Amino acid sequence: MTILNGYQPAHVVRYFEEICAIPHPSHHEQALCAYIRGCAERYGHRYVEDAAGNLMVYLNATPGYEDKAPMLLQAHMDMVSAKEPGSNHNFLTDPIRLHIEDGHYLYADDTTLGADNAVGLVNMLALMEDDTVVHPPMELLFTVCEEDGMEGIRQLDMSTIHSRRMLNMDCGDPDVMCVSCAGFVHYVMRLPVTAAGAAGQAYTLQIDGLAGGHSGLMIGTGRASAVVLMGRVLCELLRKVPCRIVSVDCERTMGIAPHMQAEIVLKPEQESDARKVLEDLLAALREEYANTDPELSLTLEPLGHEADQAMDEASGRRCAELMYLLPYGVMKYDSCDRDVILNSVNTVRVTCENGVVEYEQMIRSPIDAYKWELVDRLRILAELTGASLVVQDSYAGWPFRKDSPLQQLCCQVYNRLTGQELKIEKLNSCAETGEIAGAIPDMDIVALAPWGRGAHTPREHLDLDTLQPFWEFLTALLRAMCEEA
Structure with a gap:
């Protein structure tokens, strides 16, 4: 018996467990790709794998619907490899x-779960297996x-895509349709920075315990960045205790930085003053971030x-001040809908090597002009x-399309199944849909997925109770495509 025994749809949850048994962090998807190829061969589907490792599986239409417009489904094979401090998990x-x-909430033990983006993979694999689903010609893209x-x-050759309507399963919820x-x-x-002689004890100054999270989806929550x-x-x-900075280090993360450390030099007589400054700061920060980052340390x-060496005083001051001045968070909201973020920025890495401090940042926006205007300011x-x-x-980015037949069809199918209205969402996260929309401007794209939270963190989890409703919506949508005049 497996841990997911009894959850539905049975074939969808079976594939989830099998994917979890195959290591597949970014750049190491080969074994998972081989598994998917094996499934395609088992069920008699043609496939093409490109030099980058992307896999396209082609499903023939249900007999009688060969002349219907094809449909593209897409999800990515890799997962983020984040784990709790102290975990000995080897993602390879x-x-x-x-x-x-x-x-009904599925977690991993002290690591990311990989529901981002296994929730898409498992539904595509189930479609490859399940010949009871009525569907048009289909292209299943595993990236x-x-x-x-x-x-x-x-690196994908976009000419291999013949569909002009697409469902991405890397964002959205079962009751929320992402449209940009x-x-x-x-x-x-x-x-x-310039190094100079220093005298004193070396110390590690560390900020830890922050909630972190996806730098697109969680950037508007007010969570602190360790940087x-x-x-x-x-x-x-530096203002209150004339210490010296040796180095600063925030390991690369594509999320909101949850921890960072610096090495500083203090003379023996400075330590008590430094600790008092840090004690007062910690009290202020804990009060400020009590709701978003209660474990801050x-x-x-x-x-x-x-x-015996550290940055000279001027270099250390510039290093700290630039770090403090770097913009972080939401830069611009949609004036018509304050829930929609149109521009944000996040620092993903800080290093100090060979006399240079590097601050690596990412700006997000669906509108090119907003991104480049912020670059000019920076x-x-x-x-x-x-x-x-x-x-x-x-x-x-993937821009919003007002006149989308696929959006309309999704709304109709969802309403018919549930009696409810499908919610619409425009996300600040980046997705592969942007590359496809840029290369194929007439592609009609929507994104939905089962309910998941905590992506890119060890608290990532999936609501198993949403797998069946999502499968019912997906199969109803494909049938509706076959029934269109």
Whole structure:
């Protein structure tokens, strides 16, 4: 007996468990791709795999509906590999271990679950197996490396796609249809710093315990970024205690940074003053972020050795001040709908190597002009602080389409099934739909998925009770496509 025994649809949950048994972090999807190829071969479907590792499986229409317009379904094979501190899980070799809370919420043990984007994969695999589903010709696109710059979809030959309507299953909920999403600009600020002799004890200053979360979906919640807090803490510390900064480090994350550390140098007579400053700051921060980040911690620990080199005073001050000044969070809301974010920014990495501090950020917006206007402002900020800004990548968004026949059909099918209205959502997260919309402008796209929360964190979870309603909607939608005049 498996942990998901008894949950429905049986074939959908079976595939979920089988996917969880196959390691598939970004850049390591080969075994999962081989598994999906094997399923295609078992059920007699033609498939094509490209050089990047993307896989397209073609399903013939249900007999009698061969002349209907084809439909594209899409999901990505990779998952984010995040785990709790202290976990010894190896994402390259270990299966995801599952447990259920409250009877229907599926979690992993101390790691990401991978429901992002296994919820899409399992429904596509179930369609490959289930010959009772009435459907038009179908193209099932399984992509790689979505979680790391969407590398897979960007290498896809778009001429292999013949459909002009598409369902993405990487966002939305069973009762929420996503109709647009953000693109991004990814850039790095580089600040040269000068080292000089230092005398004193080396300490690690660490911010931890923040909630973090998806930097698109959760950016408007008010959750703290460890990078912004570290800039604030270091600026306050430098003003009141003339310490020296050796290094700053925030490991790369595509989410809101949940922790960061710095190495500083304190003379023996400075330690008590520094601890008092940090104690007061921690009290203020805990009050400020009591609702969003209740586990916030700020610690100062001796490293057990003296430091003889650190940034000089001017470099350390610029390093801290630029970190504090870096914009974070929502920059612009839709003036007609304050729930819709049109522009946001987040710092995803900070490093200090070879005399240069790097601050890596990502700007999101479905509107190109908003992204580049913010880049211009940040370039000025960089120049004023002695840094430089280098754009490393950019990606188109998926714009909202007012006259969408697919949106209308989805709303009709959902209303017929539930008697309720399907909610509409425009997301600040980036999705592979942007690349497809940019390459195929007449593609009519919607996105829905079973209910999941906590993506990109070890608290990611899936509501198992939404799998059956989503499957019923999906199969009803495909039948409706066959019944269209």
